[in-house]
Every structure is written in structure tokens, then in C-alpha cells.
Amino acid sequence: MPRLVDKSVGRTPTPRKGMPSPKLNEEEFKARYKQQFVDPAFQPLTASIERIASIAWEAYAESRKSPITRKAGSAFSDPDYDLSVDWIAAHEAVLQAQRRYEDLTVPPRLLIINGSSRSEHTCPGEMSKSFRLAEIARETIETEAKLAVEILDLSRIASEYGRNIHPCKACFSTAAALCHWPCSCYPNHSLGQVQDWMSEIYPMWVAADGIMIITPVNWYQVSSPVKLMMDRLVCADGGNPDPSLTRGKDATKAKEVELAGWDYPRHLAGRLFSVIVHGDVDGAENVRRSIADWLRFMKLSPAGPNAELDRYIGYWKPYATSHEELDANEAIQEEIRNVARSLAEAVLERRAGRYRQIGIGLQDPRQK
Template sequence: MIRIRKGQSPAPVERAEFGARFRASFHDPAFRAEDPSIARLEEIAWQAFAEGRKAPFTQKAGPGYADPDYDLSTEWIATKQRIAEAQRRWAEPTGPSRVLLICGSARNDGTCPGEMSKTFRLLELCREELEGAGIQPDVLDLSLLTSEYGRKIHPCKGCVSTAMPLCHWPCSCYPNHALNQTNDWMAEIYERWAAAHAVLIVSPVYWYQSPSPLKLMIDRLVCADGGNPDPTSTSGKKAGRAKELEMAGWNYPQHLAGRVYGLVVHGDVAGIESSRRALSDWLDWMGFIDAGVQARLDRYIGYFEPYAISHDALDRDAAMQEEARNVARAVAKAVVELRSGRLQAARPHLSRPRPK
């Protein structure tokens, strides 16, 4: 039996600290008239936390699962059903072609920065090209994490590093109502990835890396590459059972493989090449198909110029704008080839000697 290593996690927070954290959401003096009501809600939340009521609503898994009598979260079941429907739409040969167009910047003009991002402007150029090619763009603006009330992508908890089967597809770590880890946007985002025939990511570079909203989404997509579609097979989050399953032989299913991708990465002083390569390598690993050399773009905008005039630099850089359009054109063409079967026919069908 594989030994499960313990000793990192501290003791659960005490009642007083829990109360302080709970009440922090009601800091505004306007709430003071409702302090007795807030205290009652706090006690309910404390009981849910103390009892570990992660999923208040469950139902029996039913046929098709390893343990039909296991109580699955109704929210997880609903997410899985929506993903299955999205996958059905993706496979429908006569349906419209869809490209998930992702804005990876954290900046928009609806909150502190006070100005839209250059990333979004480049994304709009890509959208125009896709629409002109008769493709439906689905814009996923990750900057909404910074500007919309209650919009969240919770961080990946790293279950995959304990054992791949412990990482469920879709993610079952959230929502966790006992820990107030709710309103997880990924439940919707998984569905949008599944429905898309291609993804086109437009992103700036922050400190040599992808911005945190984009990285949050990337980490949470680990379950799409090898994730376990049956949480009952691990009795939920039973680490020992998951280790046994992996050691018995796990096939690391690639749930989103076979889609096309394109990338537009921009920066101002450094890091564009490494950031673009990291994104390319990630999508290649997931089983995505790049749309060609012109679909993998990294460029500087206003190299070492002041941030204050960076939009002006983009205005002047007609070549950069046209290159971004070319990424969209390449993706659009690759989607046509993919859906006709010609793109897959030209690719070798080789088994992976070391899947993971």
C-alpha cells in the first residue's frame, strides 16, 4: 500500500477567527442595522463549516457509475450534463463552427485601471475575422474576474499530484459550500471549451508569465487532460483509492483533444517568446492542434515606451494588427479543415508510449 503523506495542513480555524472572516463581508456601516440577522447567518455558516457540508444537495449516482449508490453533488451532475451536451454540439457535423475567443488580460475599463486593454482590442480584430469567415466567436473575457461582483475562478487544489484519478472531470473540488468556495466560473467555462471547435487565446505578458486570470483557468483545466469522469470510483476524494486506481493502470483520457488553437501574445519589454511557448506547449499536451505558424504570434507593442501611450503604439502598429487578424484567419481555415476530416487525416495516428 502506498503511504499517504500527512502533516502540512494546520488545524481548522477556531470559532472566533471564523466569525471575523465571515463578518468581513459586512464591513459597510449600512449593514449594522442587520447585525442580529448577520449573527444568525454566521452561526448557520459555522455549523456548515464544522460539519463539512461541502455539497448540501446530493443524489444517487445511478447507472453508469462505479458506485451507483454514491451520493453525488447535484451541482456537479448538472455541470457534467451541460458538458456532455456541449460535446454533442461539438461533434454535430452540420452545426455551426465555434471558436472560443479568450481575453487573457486582467485589465478593463470597468474597474481600477480605468481603460480597456490592448488585449481586448486585438481580440476584437480576431472576432471580426472569424465572423467574416462565418464562424461563431464565443468571447470569454477573463478580465471580468477583476470587475464583476462575485465572479470567481477558484485555484486548482492539485489533486492530480496525489493521483490522477483523484482529479475529476469536471472538477469536483468546487463548489465547496462548507468553505464558502462558491460561484465558481469554471463550471460554465468547461462547457464553453467543450462546445468550441477551436480556441484562440489573446494575452499580454505579466512578469514573464500569463496573467493570473488566465493562469487560474489553465490550472483548472488539468482535469480535461487525464481527469476521472467518475468520482464514485474514488469514493469522492479518497486519496488511497485514487492511488490504487492509477497504479492499476490509468489511461489519462484527453477530454478536449482534437480541437484547433491559435495564440496572440503581446508584451512591452520582455517575456513574449517564453510565454507564447508555454501556452503552445500546454495546448499541444492537451491534444489540441495548432493552426500553423501564422497562428502562433508573439509581438512587442511600444517596446520600452511609456505605458501611458501604449494604446497609441498599437494604433500605429498596423503590421501587428494585421498579424493578429492572420491568426484568426489561420484558425478559421484550420477549423474548416478539421471539420471536413482533412486536418486529422494528415496527422499520424500514433499511440503515446508515456501518457500522463
Template sequence: MSTMPRKGQHQKKLTRQEFHEKFQNSFIDPTFIKVKDELASVENIAWNNYIEGGHKAPLTEKAGPDFHDPNYDLSIEWKITQKRLVEAEKKQKDLATKSRVLLISGSARNDATCPSEISKTSRLLSLAASELENADIETDILDLSLLTSDYDKHIHPCKACVSTAMPLCHWPCSCYPNHALRQTNDWMAEIYEKWVAAHGVIILTPVYWYQAPSVLKLMIDRLVCADGGNPDPTLTQGKDAQKAKKIELTGWNYPKHLAGRAYGLFVHGDVAGIEGLRRELSDWLDWMGLIDAGPSARLDRYIGYYESYAESHEVLDKDELVQKEVRNIAKAVANAVLKIREGILEQPDNNVEPVRRK
């Protein structure tokens, strides 16, 4: 069986004129005219970095003794993220620390951007947060709508390294930043740490066109490295696809870096799609080895079925049952977290060797 990577899809590089047009598109505001000469100089450097190659990770240092190849030049930015994950994992496993739950709002709407109004999801998240605080559990809030309102904040898309070979997908992701392509300010470095530090996770999200909102799906795709990802990029000498294929075919153990944490879900909508999305999210979290906090912690509900968008917040005001159900999700996750940390609760198939690994 050949392990040679297949080639032939990648498009040609931009011409100098095409690069110029793309670069200048970020500076069409007339206020930049007074620094056009300076921008031209920056553009010229950026063009050279783009054409030359080798500027994906311009700042590197030797991997060190904790890696397979201690002399490999690893990205300093990646090493900083990796060290933060190691420290977060140590603290998460320390029974002397307080329990911690990550609350994730999957809505793209907030009142600092075009919709001019907060999301119902953020309101429901606040209810869950208050219940967790009542249970003396620390909360960490991840509001994915900040992708639509914060300056230059990004979750860049997954490049699907897994589909070439699992060891090519590094934990944490090493695809970004890519400075040569100006793929920078990737929020996932911080988001990975939030997941690792948590003992439980609750995702609250609306349905957009029968699917997860794009801000949530971006995060989900980039968490693929948490399920089977390679924690040592020196094994594959960075992104050497052929080496990664050989390693996988020799035998890969698909480490589940987030397994054992508790989870809860609340999916809401106004017309259709809530049950399908709730099942998809449950299946995804189950696959990664997280432990559901029971049927009352995995809910899908309509809020204002076929009622006007304009009055959706007023409908939520009146729907006290939905509000109570969200509070119950938090209570269930709090109970599950405590039982997991006491060693009372774990996945029933935790010690069963899987027949098929992937």
C-alpha cells in the same frame, strides 16, 4: 509499494473568534449595521457547517445508471455541469452545427475597475472576432478580466488532486463549490462548457512579469482535469485518495477530453517575456492534444517596445501590422477548424501509442 496517502501538512481549523473576524470582514460597510442580528444568525449557521464537516456538497442525488456506482451520492451541482458538458460535446461533434471558436482574453485589465481603461488585448480580440464572423464561424468570448470587475465571480485555485493520483482529478472538476469553506460561485463550471463546445480556441494575452496574467493562469491550472481527468467520481467514491492511487497503479488511460480542437495564440508585451510565454502556452495546448493552426497562428509581438504605458493604446492604433497579424491568426484558425471538421486535418501522431502516459 505503499499507496497510503501521506499526512501532516493541513493546519488546524479556525477558532470561533478567528472565524467571526473572517466572516465579518465581508460586511464592514456601515450599511450592514441595520441587519447585524440577521448576519449573526447566518454566521452561526456558517460556523456550524464549517466545524461539522460534510457540507462541501450539501445537495446530492444518486449517481444513476451511467456511473460505476449508481447508488453513490453525487453533488447535484457537479451533475448539472457534467450533463451540460455531455450535451456540448454532442453538439460540437454534430457536423450539421455551425463551427464555433472560443476567443479568450487573458488580460486582467478593463475599464470597469481600477485601471479605468480597456485592455489592448480586448481590442485585438475584437479584430479576431470580426474575421471569424466574416468566415461564418460563431464566436464565444471569454473575457477573463471579469474576475476583477464582476460581483463575487471566482476561478478558485487548483488543489492539485492530480499529484495524489490522476483518477482523483475529476472531469469536470469536483473540488468546487465547497460550501463549508464558502468557496462558491466558481466560474469554471461555465468555462469548461465553453471549451467543450468550441471547435477552435484562440488565446490573446499580455505578459505580466515574464508570466501569464494570474487570471489566465488560474484557468489553465483548473483545465488540468481536461487532460487525463476522471469522468466518473464514483470510481473513487468522491475524493478517496487511496482508491484513486490504486486505480492509477492498476492502469489509467489519461483521456484527453479536449483533443482535436484547433488553436491559435497571440502574446504581446512591451519590454520582455513574450517568446517564453508563447512557447509555454503552445506546449500546454499541444500536450492537451489541440492542433495548432500553423506558424502564422502562434505569434508573439511587442507593442510599443519600451514606450510609455500611458500611450500604449495610441501605439496600437498606429501598429497596423500587428492588427493584420491578429486577423491572420483568426483566418488560420478558421481554416484549421474547417479542415478538422471535414476530416482532412488531424494530429500526425494521432494513432501513435505513447510510450509514456501522463
């Protein structure tokens, strides 16, 4: 695809500055760092913890975001640039997933995403309806279409140790090329922003022939875990697969690269999707539309007219009986099966060459 050049800007804009610094002094930093050791069981290790806190302070003070790096190598525009080994591992996982997606000898695979943060393994003490709907969809696809299904259970953000999706830092809004694919903002070891789940989630999306998102309505919006994932997938829609091109996070260099012409690569284009949104009071239709619009914007295709569903379960009924309401609503359960059948059928038709995405080869005259 030819690179689109913005001729309206005669010079590279200077990155705007002026926000107050979030930098902590040593005392404040260590006080926060040691909050993770408040359990009295750590008291015998007080001296050791103090030493570890001092090392962590040094890393923070020196901004050692990526303490372990290696040369980028010949596959990148600057072979001598020092790339984070964390990013290299995530990059290679994405490349492997892409090869799997493109290999037509490998059976197609579907990804089902449970978007609810509710789980019996944390404070709510009960599974979510989204999880139950995901299980209905999984069983339908596996038993009827005989396709492999991977479940991404986003409730683990709230219930599993070390499962984090850190917030998007909006690099894309500075310049498209500053947003790396996959995201290079994390891990940031100096800030303790580690254990970022997105490095595993990106390959799940890339390898999938079809993706189903199931989410409840939370205050007229998608759930918190789904929104975190959505924001962090911005790099899949126009993100830069070569961090050496921008010398890492050099904002000025990234602006130069974008203004010289950027092709906005659509890293997930062509995959099929379905969306299921359920609520109990209001907002389900709007949330379903917003998710579907987002997926279409990234050049994914809906899996037919039955692939998008919004419904209410226990409409204006007590929350305490919501699972009983789902038990009794056999129509919704069958609608979920139909969404799953639609996605599976579309994936199989695509593999057989009978389901073509219209306009996939057309170039957008205005990317951004």
C-alpha cells in the same frame, strides 16, 4: 485505449500527512465571515447576520462541502454514491457541449479568450490591448469566415461580482483518478468557495472547434486569470469522469485506481488552437511557447504556421501611450487578422475532412 498499469509499485502508497491544520476556531471563523458586512448599511441587521454566521460556522465545522446531493445513477460505477448536484450540473453541461462538438450538422464554433485582467470597469480605468486584439480577431472571423465566435473575457474575474476562478488544489499530483472531469473541488460551500466560473468555462472549451488565447506578458508569465484557467484545466488532460470510482475525494482509493491502470483520457484532444502573446519589454516569446506547449500536451493541434504570434506593442515606451502605439501599429493588427484567418481556415478544413491531425490515434507509451 488499454489502461496502463504501473508494475513498479507493489502496494498502494499511504497518503503523506503532516502539514499544519488551517482549521479556524469559532471566533476566528465568524470574524472573517462577517468582514463581508462591514458596510454600515448592514448594522440594522446585526442580529440576523450573527445568526447566519452561526449557521455558516456549523457548515464549516462539519465540513459540509456539498450539502445537496443525489444518487449517481446507472451511468456511474457506483450508482448509489451521493454526487453533488453542483457537479452533476457541470458534468451534464460538458456532455451536452461534447455532443455539440461531435455533431457535424452544427456549424463550427470558435472560442476567443481575452486573458488580460485589465478593464475600464475597475481600477485601471481603461480597456486592455488584449481585449482590442480579441475584438479584431472576432470581427475578422465573423465577417470573413462567417463563423460563430464566443468571447471568454477573463477580465471579469476582477470587475464582475461573483466571478471567481478558484485555484487548482493539485489533486492530480496525489493520483490521476482523484482529479475529476469536470473539477469537483468546487464549489465548497463549507469554506465559502462558491461562484466558481470554471463550471461554465469547461463547456466553452469542449464545444469549441478552435480556441484562440490572447494574453499579455505579466512578469515573464501569462496573466493571473489565464494561469488560473490553465491550472484548472488539468482535469481535461487525464481527469476522471466518474467521481464515484474514487468515492469522491478518497486519496487512498484514487491511488489504487491509478495503479490498477489508468488510461489518461484526453478530453479536449483534436481541437485546433492559436495563440497571441503581446508584451512591452520582454518575455513574449517564452510565454507564447509555454502556452503552445501546454495546448499540444493536451493533444490540441496548432492551426498552421501563422497560428502562433508574439509581438511587442510600444516597446520600452511609456505605458500611458500604449493604446496609441497599438493604433499606429497597423502591421500587428494585420498579423492578428492573419492568426484569426488561419484558425478559421483550419477549422473549416477540418470539418471538410481535409485537415487531419497526424498521429491522433497513436497511443503514448508513457502517459505519466
